Amino acid sequence: MITLNINQKDYQVDADPDMPLLWAIRDLVGLTGTKFGCGVAQCGACVVHLNGEAVRSCVTKVSRAAGQKIVTIEGLSQNNDHPLQIAWNEANVPQCGYCHSGQIMSAAVLLRENPNPTDEDIDMAMSGNICRCGTYLRIRKAIHLAAEMQRKESSSR
Amino acid sequence: MAIEQISRRSFIKTTGTAGLALWLGLSAEGSTRKTTNIATAKNFSPFILVEDNGNITIYNIKPEMGQGTFQSVPAVIAEEFEVSLDRVTIKNTSGEPEFGHGQRAGGSSSIRTGYNDYRKIGAAARMVFIAAAANRWQVSPDNCYADNGKVFNKANNQSFTYGELVEDAAKIDPPKEPKLKDPKDFKIVGKMSHRPDIPLKTCGKAQFGIDVQVPGMVYASVQRCPVIGGTLKSFDASETLKMPGVLKVVKAERIVGNYRYTGVAVIANSWWAAQQARKKLKIDWNYEGYDNFNSEDYEEHLRKLADEEGIIDKNIGDVTKVNVSPQNTVEAFYETPMVAHSPMEPMNAVAHVQGDKLEIWTSTQVPSSVTGNSPNELPKLMGFAPENVKMHNMFVGGGFGRRLYLDYMTEAVNIAKQYDKPVKLIWSREDTTQCGPFRPMTFSKLGGGFSDDGKLVTFTHKVISPSLSESARPNFDKTKVDGSMVEGIGEQDYQIPNIKTSYVRADYHVPLAAWRSVTSSTLAFAHECFIDELAHKAGKDPLDFRMSLLASDSDTMRIFKKLREVSNWDQPLGERRGRGVGQWKFFAGQCAQVVEVTHKPDGTIKVDRVYAVIDLGVAVNPDNVANHTEGAVVMALTAATKPAITMGEGKVMQHNFYDNTMVRINEVPQVEVHILTGEGKIKGVGEPGLPPFAPALANAIFAATGKRIRKMPFELKV
Numbered sequence: 107m108i109t110l111n112i113n114q115k116d117y118q119v120d121a122d123p124d125m126p127l128l129w130a131i132r133d134l135v136g137l138t139g140t141k142f143g144c145g146v147a148q149c150g151a152c153v154v155h156l157n158g159e160a161v162r163s164c165v166t167k168v169s170r171a172a173g174q175k176i177v178t179i180e181g182l183s184q185n186n187d188h189p190l191q192i193a194w195n196e197a198n199v200p201q202c203g204y205c206h207s208g209q210i211m212s213a214a215v216l217l218r219e220n221p222n223p224t225d226e227d228i229d230m231a232m233s234g235n236i237c238r239c240g241t242y243l244r245i246r247k248a249i250h251l252a253a254e255m256q257r258k259e260s261s262s263r
Numbered sequence: 264m265a266i267e268q269i270s271r272r273s274f275i276k277t278t279g280t281a282g283l284a285l286w287l288g289l290s291a292e293g294s295t296r297k298t299t300n301i302a303t304a305k306n307f308s309p310f311i312l313v314e315d316n317g318n319i320t321i322y323n324i325k326p327e328m329g330q331g332t333f334q335s336v337p338a339v340i341a342e343e344f345e346v347s348l349d350r351v352t353i354k355n356t357s358g359e360p361e362f363g364h365g366q367r368a369g370g371s372s373s374i375r376t377g378y379n380d381y382r383k384i385g386a387a388a389r390m391v392f393i394a395a396a397a398n399r400w401q402v403s404p405d406n407c408y409a410d411n412g413k414v415f416n417k418a419n420n421q422s423f424t425y426g427e428l429v430e431d432a433a434k435i436d437p438p439k440e441p442k443l444k445d446p447k448d449f450k451i452v453g454k455m456s457h458r459p460d461i462p463l464k465t466c467g468k469a470q471f472g473i474d475v476q477v478p479g480m481v482y483a484s485v486q487r488c489p490v491i492g493g494t495l496k497s498f499d500a501s502e503t504l505k506m507p508g509v510l511k512v513v514k515a516e517r518i519v520g521n522y523r524y525t526g527v528a529v530i531a532n533s534w535w536a537a538q539q540a541r542k543k544l545k546i547d548w549n550y551e552g553y554d555n556f557n558s559e560d561y562e563e564h565l566r567k568l569a570d571e572e573g574i575i576d577k578n579i580g581d582v583t584k585v586n587v588s589p590q591n592t593v594e595a596f597y598e599t600p601m602v603a604h605s606p607m608e609p610m611n612a613v614a615h616v617q618g619d620k621l622e623i624w625t626s627t628q629v630p631s632s633v634t635g636n637s638p639n640e641l642p643k644l645m646g647f648a649p650e651n652v653k654m655h656n657m658f659v660g661g662g663f664g665r666r667l668y669l670d671y672m673t674e675a676v677n678i679a680k681q682y683d684k685p686v687k688l689i690w691s692r693e694d695t696t697q698c699g700p701f702r703p704m705t706f707s708k709l710g711g712g713f714s715d716d717g718k719l720v721t722f723t724h725k726v727i728s729p730s731l732s733e734s735a736r737p738n739f740d741k742t743k744v745d746g747s748m749v750e751g752i753g754e755q756d757y758q759i760p761n762i763k764t765s766y767v768r769a770d771y772h773v774p775l776a777a778w779r780s781v782t783s784s785t786l787a788f789a790h791e792c793f794i795d796e797l798a799h800k801a802g803k804d805p806l807d808f809r810m811s812l813l814a815s816d817s818d819t820m821r822i823f824k825k826l827r828e829v830s831n832w833d834q835p836l837g838e839r840r841g842r843g844v845g846q847w848k849f850f851a852g853q854c855a856q857v858v859e860v861t862h863k864p865d866g867t868i869k870v871d872r873v874y875a876v877i878d879l880g881v882a883v884n885p886d887n888v889a890n891h892t893e894g895a896v897v898m899a900l901t902a903a904t905k906p907a908i909t910m911g912e913g914k915v916m917q918h919n920f921y922d923n924t925m926v927r928i929n930e931v932p933q934v935e936v937h938i939l940t941g942e943g944k945i946k947g948v949g950e951p952g953l954p955p956f957a958p959a960l961a962n963a964i965f966a967a968t969g970k971r972i973r974k975m976p977f978e979l980k981v
Contacts, residue, residue, distance in 0.1 A: 138467070
């Protein structure tokens with residue numbers, strides 16, 4: 107048995123230590139917000155936070171994640187109200203929506219590390235995430251919007 | 264009034280109806296209908312459910328794959344029904360016979376073909392409830408009006424909610440020709456922005472087919488013949504069966520269009536286990552000679568076929584009877600490749616077979632075909648009575664035409680027939696990239712001739728390609744032109760006195776599919792680049808030349824006038840910059856674009872900006888239209904400049920996103936979308952943004968560099 111701490115809750119999973127974290131999260135724990143896109147760290151649909159860092163759960167062995175702090179899209183905020191989630195809604199970013207769990211999880215790390223990203227910073231941080239519907243312009247816009255919200259929030263504190 | 268007990272299908276159960284429920288919708292012939300007992304209604308497609316507890320549900324019959332039907336279809340109904348969308352429960356339908364055969368999304372048709380019906384249903388429902396209230400008040404319906412889910416009495420401002428009126432409304436027949444609202448009074452249509460499915464997609468709650476979890480479910484992964492067209496001789500699963508978690512190994516047939524393939528499925532207690540164990544299979548395939556096939560040879564074959572006369576598609580005037588001197592003619596040959604749809608959600612389905620019953624959970628563009636009764640729909644293909652098939656359609660993680668096909672479901676059902684638990688089949692990304700069906704390549708031979716006084720008098724476009732219809736549809740007649748392979752080329756608004764379009768069909772063995780904007784995605788490239796070549800020959804500005812071929816009242820002229828203005832076409836660009844124009848008119852709709860590029864000193868081409876004008880008649884959610892047109896540009900940029908699907912030794916050479924690459928965020932141009940509404944007929948949104956982009960880009964590169972591009976994909980480097 108392996109203990110996974112996901113969104114501040116412990117789960118005991120009976121997984122082969124080599125099983126990618128993605129499949130443990132989806133099939134064993136049952137949290138399906140994290141998506142399978144490519145299985146080879148090319149598309150970013152499966153991005154989760156491991157101790158605060160964005161990792162591709164499709165190539166992260168479950169043994170590496172054992173006992174670490176894992177956050178999935180379901181745990182990013184309590185009420186779908188992380189600045190990025192609000193901004194994603196505000197800018198009508200998703201179309202099919204499949205890739206956006208990963209997009210938002212990648213963007214969340216960017217925004218924490220760089221509260222005021224330029225277009226180039228965003229391109230650099232987000233070019234690991236594919237959106238086949240092509241919503242990139244809106245992803246960029248929403249990240250700027252979220253950054254602005256975050257700045258306002260911190261200055262009003 | 265008796266209380267109806269309705270329990271035939273789960274969607275009805277989940278409405279929690281305890282009291283009286285009134286369903287309103289359309290008959291198969293399109294007349295408005297109502298019923299209080301949906302279980303016994305025949306040939307009746309309900310869209311609205313009003314319950315006496317005040318709950319209102321609007322059913323969306325068009326699968327939500329990103330195009331926004333989860334909002335747009337209910338919005339049009341709600342507009343006429345005078346109910347605000349945020350107090351309506353929206354439900355996607357799942358192929359239930361009660362919801363009719365229109366449960367499919369393709370061809371940019373959800374609003375284009377459904378708009379008037381949705382209005383009619385909403386308006387009929389509004390009039391029924393107004394009449395019910397008028398009866399209670401003993402006043403004329405003219406003295407009542409509906410607003411925000413209530414009917415008001417104009418005289419005293421008394422009101423009833425729709426819920427309070429259900430019992431009375433149930434006694435009133437819906438009007439046959441309901442009075443539609445004046446569009447200037449619209450409160451929702453054209454004014455909306457935020458889509459109700461988006462919050463579900465930012466927190467992981469939206470359930471796609473791949474997310475379905477059914478108690479007792481097991482998982483499957485299939486090894487298919489890597490050589491397309493190969494057949495299964497035999498297999499040895501002994502090593503596979505020793506792998507942890509493996510439950511069973513079975514043969515699995517997959518039906519895609521007119522092709523049937525057999526692979527080997529590994530069933531295991533997790534998908535990852537199935538996937539690992541699949542690698543241990545020892546399979547003996549018979550390649551049937553297809554292992555000699557490669558793309559280069561086939562392309563050469565298509566080039567040779569271009570000399571054949573072909574079958575006439577459209578003949579206007581007579582191109583053979585016009586005397587054009589050789590120095591006044593232009594000829595060119597254009598080539599486009601096969602591509603894959605590559606939706607982000609890999610193909611998948613959960614199937615549970617119990618005796619003669621099938622339950623299936625998946626994401627598809629065609630729920631009606633999962634439960635329909637035609638020979639090529641899932642129940643009959645798989646040997647089930649349609650009434651014994653129950654499906655659950657989920658949010659679709661990208662369709663683009665790929666999920667018009669039932670093949671992944673046929674495979675899942677065949678596996679499930681051999682196992683006594685629900686089976687979740689997931690295709691890996693490699694499977695999704697390599698197994699097809701693919702968009703067919705098209706090659707185009709074009710010719711144009713000018714009169715001595717410089718008028719374009721002849722135009723020919725011959726398409727050489729394998730046939731989509733031959734691959735995908737039963738009983739295709741090879742002696743006739745495949746209309747889907749000459750899509751749009753005879754329909755442009757350009758007025759040329761002598762036009763001939765024709766088609767040469769090439770044999771092929773690879774399964775083919777409609778891909779977002781179908782064959783317009785390749786033919787527009789050839790056609791609109793060649794128009795540019797003609798403009799160059801005529802020594803005219805490419806947009807002036809096009810406009811000189813158009814009637815002043817044509818849709819294309821109206822679109823070009825707007826495009827000329829918004830793109831600042833007449834303002835010169837700076838050094839090393841260029842702009843190009845492209846347009847396309849086809850069944851799905853119409854869009855024109857100007858692309859601006861910069862030719863950098865290192866030779867690379869930067870795609871700077873795109874101006875798009877899309878002609879719609881009506882835009883239900885304008886911001887969503889903009890989003891889709893931006894996305895169409897990105898998808899078209901990928902198709903124009905990223906590696907195609909090619910074959911060597913019979914196998915697809917691309918595997919995953921590292922070699923089947925997609926445009927990423929750092930490569931996108933700015934896109935400015937302008938929507939024309941109010942004039943002309945209602946046109947589609949999903950596809951029309953694609954076809955004009957590739958020719959506009961290639962024409963811009965010509966303007967910036969002088970290099971003419973006649974083959975897709977092309978490098979952004981000159």
